[in-house]
Amino acid sequence: MSTLPPPVHSWVEVPPGSDFTLHNFPLGIARLAGGPPGAVSILGDWIISLDALQELRYLDSLHLPPGIFAQPQLNALLALGAGPGRALRERLQALFSAEGTGALRNYPDSQARILHPAAQAELLMPVSVRNYTDFYASEHHAANVGAMFRGREQALLPNWKHLPVGYHGRASSICVSGTPVRRPLGQMKPGDGPPVFGPSQRLDFELEVAAVIGEGNALGTRIPAGEAERHIAGFLLFNDWSARDIQQWEYQPLGPFLGKNFGSTVSPWIVSPDALAPFRIPGPAQEPAVLPYLHTEGLSHYDLHLEVDLVTAEGVAQVLSRSSLRHLYWSFAQQIAHHTVNGCNLEPGDLLASGTISGPEPESFGSMLEIAWRGERPVLLPDGSSRSFVEDGDTIILRGWGERDGLRVGFGAARAQVLPALS
């Protein structure tokens, strides 16, 4: 792991266990005090209006375009590339650290315009996503699903260790944490009978992390693997809701479609690669060796705790999974290099999701399909009920954070409740 940054403290109270420490300063979009949506960051339980900071001239040294934070999405800011994002985070650390400048600390009038209680803010989609790609980058997940459908011997298909398998998902139905998801209707084929139509009986979540693209590449050009991380503005949690019965009947030969595109849930904060740097680790040995265009040097992965919680309509809570972002086979840099090697253009705000992240043990599996193993091992809840898939009224909450020697940086949560299907 890389060395830890020196300990720092803020003059703003940061509750113990907060994801939003002085080391984090993620970016998001919020509506504050009934105003228009704008760019924000967060420290402890306080939302920071970046537009107010800019208006009050606390960010002059960054030379950012006027009004860059007074927009309903972060795309224009992300398009500026990694440099301005890094400078902004460093400036926020200076403004809010107890050891830093007193420029804001000593001015309560400015603070009143800049700081807003998180409980009163409405967090919105941080980016307008034009293109969303879902990868399949966790070996344990791919092997689990493959074993269920093809047997252990052929669990991984022949291409899986040669390239990061991925496909295009639906951008329009990606929603921010807190937006309910409605159980989909669709066509399914139970057993040997004819196809039937009705509500999915096998609604599932998928625990994923997505990279958010900052600066893109022009159509016809490629991003080399060694330069790919420069194009990542940050990361967020991604729940790729899946209807397994719809997916199972539809997916041959062109891949998932209606089994996925009824909705996805993202966490509201984009956490920067700089903030996550203390949690970098080497990736797994890749054997067979990858082709040169997928080769990278150095620390390629992150060790971040990931957790999935279920809360029923009656308020019964259960941890469903404890996993880690370390359980990816393919790194995000490899995903980007592969995605663009044919000249495909990435754009600011694009999401590249990892695919379901499963560890080696059942406790670390990233979907109900795997946790309850196609319904063969239902999860028992504290009230005596059980789950093989997600039921109406259930809320699924993804969480993710890095923690090391007292330093914590996290994503917050990606939370969504399941509503019953419309008739």
Next chain:
Amino acid sequence: MSTLPPPVHSWVEVPPGSDFTLHNFPLGIARLAGGPPGAVSILGDWIISLDALQELRYLDSLHLPPGIFAQPQLNALLALGAGPGRALRERLQALFSAEGTGALRNYPDSQARILHPAAQAELLMPVSVRNYTDFYASEHHAANVGAMFRGREQALLPNWKHLPVGYHGRASSICVSGTPVRRPLGQMKPGDGPPVFGPSQRLDFELEVAAVIGEGNALGTRIPAGEAERHIAGFLLFNDWSARDIQQWEYQPLGPFLGKNFGSTVSPWIVSPDALAPFRIPGPAQEPAVLPYLHTEGLSHYDLHLEVDLVTAEGVAQVLSRSSLRHLYWSFAQQIAHHTVNGCNLEPGDLLASGTISGPEPESFGSMLEIAWRGERPVLLPDGSSRSFVEDGDTIILRGWGERDGLRVGFGAARAQVLPALS
């Protein structure tokens, strides 16, 4: 077929064989005389500035929002729904018909601002596409490809006649006619050897037609099949460029990805359902019967001529295919009903492409893969050379039109030249 409209003539000269007759009035985006991009239509060889028409108050009766045509994409106009589009086309017919109002015919000063020679206009992408879906709706195409890879007995997979199979494509790399496409690099696996990296050796076109969505639907709601056509703003030609060797190695189990997303080519004009109404026909009998949510009444299909031309770098020309839009099994209304039955939201400007349109005879196949049957039947060109796939320097041109008793309505062309791969 529906009855023909009464014959009409324009006071603007429309050359014989023009796709852009007084019955058409498609919508596009163009840069005229070096000005900013704006909404246009076309009649014969004259581009019509819709913004100038509105500014000169020729469209007051339509009560459209001011500046609606002074935008770089048509999305906001399409979002208004079918009514305004219909009223606009009828108003253009009245303004430009020899029998109609003289309001424009008698005012050369207005004409000079409104009419621009097509040869001098730069046509741009007509819509900003956020989501592009590709279907697989032609039975002959699905059966041809299935027969090549699985044999004649299992050519169609079990789900094919029960639902319109589709998948999400890449929106960012869709380009307007005239934009070159660069041969993609990628990972392939020739024979039994290890995977290799290099330029695709099996570059192909796909002859498709795409529906452009006008008014969308809210996430969580569905568009019934019987109402689906109201959500179609129009149609355009779509070339879904494909690298067969990259696709073949990558596509299991999640579908096509880098074999497709390096580029697609669309024709610049959105032709309205009203303009194509004279060419409506019944669809094929669907057996087994579809589930009720896919059932529609009345004329579901269109009889439009489709053609693919090849022009080599040396200027040698060859017609590769003569097909028809009649060769779809699944109608666009069925595609929309299926796409939204799970609550997936369509948005203005979304493209729903048909998938490759192949007829029953080799002369009507819609891709080189089928025409040259995996290279087993190369196409001979007039200069003695041959083609199994598309070569560097080749230009592929899709054309499409309806023609009946002297009435013609067409799309123009979707044209792109292949550039050599970058090293």
